[in-house]
Amino acid sequence: MTIYITGDTHREFYKLYDIEKNKDNMLIILGDVGINYYLDERDKKLKEQLNSYNIKLFCVQGNHEERPENISTYKEFDMLGGKVFIEEEYPNLIFAKNGELYNIDNKKVLVIGGSYSIDKNYRIIYGYPWFKDEQLIKEEMDNILNKYKGQYIDIVLSHTYPLKYEPTEVFMKDIDQFNVDKSMEKFLDKVEQSINYDKWYCGHYHIEKKIDKLEFMFGRIKVFNKDEFYPKYDRNGYEIIRDAYSQDEVMKKDIFCPKCNSKNILIQKGDGHKINDADFIAVICHDCKKVYGFNDVKYKSNCPREL
Secondary structure (H helix, E strand, O other): OOEEEEOOOOOOOHHHHHOOOOOOOEEEEOOOOOOOOOOOHHHHHHHHHHHHOOOEEEEOOOOOOOOHHHOOOEEEEEEOOEEEEEEOOOOOEEEEOOOOEEEEOOEEEEEEOOOOOOOHHHHHHHOOOOOOOOOOOHHHHHHHHHHHOOOEEEEEEEOOOOHHHOOHHHOOOOOOHHHOOOHHHHHHHHHHHHOEEEEEEEOOOOOOEEEOOEEEOOOOEEEOOOOOEEOOOEEOOEEEEEEEEOHHHHHOOOOOOOOOOOOOEEEEEOOOOOEOOOOEEEEEEOOOOEEEEEOOOOEOOOOOOOO
């Protein structure tokens, strides 16, 4: 059994083609999955397609989707040591229940979904789906705090993040943060301060970033509870090692392979479409047969692609 984890999908499931699919494997999606979005035949068609893949999807509730408990076809089942929501017609598509503690990969895993939509008014005005239960209510928040205060939790899965880890560097300039409801982030701050934990995964902001024990996830897939991306992409037989070095480490002296010191290399440059500057983005070593990416390239926030 292999368990994978990734960030928001928003109805885009191209990444499923990259992972090994069998009935025992499972992909955790950290909210905004998108399969309960239109609430009509479009959702049904997507669910039929996804359920035909031989892999389980374990979904956290995001803000751009309806809560499964508000959809009559979902039933509550016991799974992984906690309660989940499943439509009997699509047994591979599993939604976590907010505030439940699961046993996943022999780890105690707490799930807390939901967040505020900064585009709420735009969605309402122009008729796009918006979901009034996108955030937890105070009673739900209080129940979670009271239930888990002082406990040890191996891993927390949430859609949004504790406020202390707010990624201000990717804020939209035309959004007045004064008008953004951050009650979920403030609540998760309290959770973060009141429990002991080893790792926290979240999505929501469409970035890939690690800070302290928290990791924002978006486009790429990792093996759950392991700091390794999957699959390890290759280019013409050269394995891609993403975020291997900083540019300063490699470029401050004569240009050489940072791993084997070979000068039998090429420098790959960005094209401006995926990054914010025309930076050097990788060292290609013909002796190592590897492409070493830099961890300080200014990738655009909506670019989860490999080098």
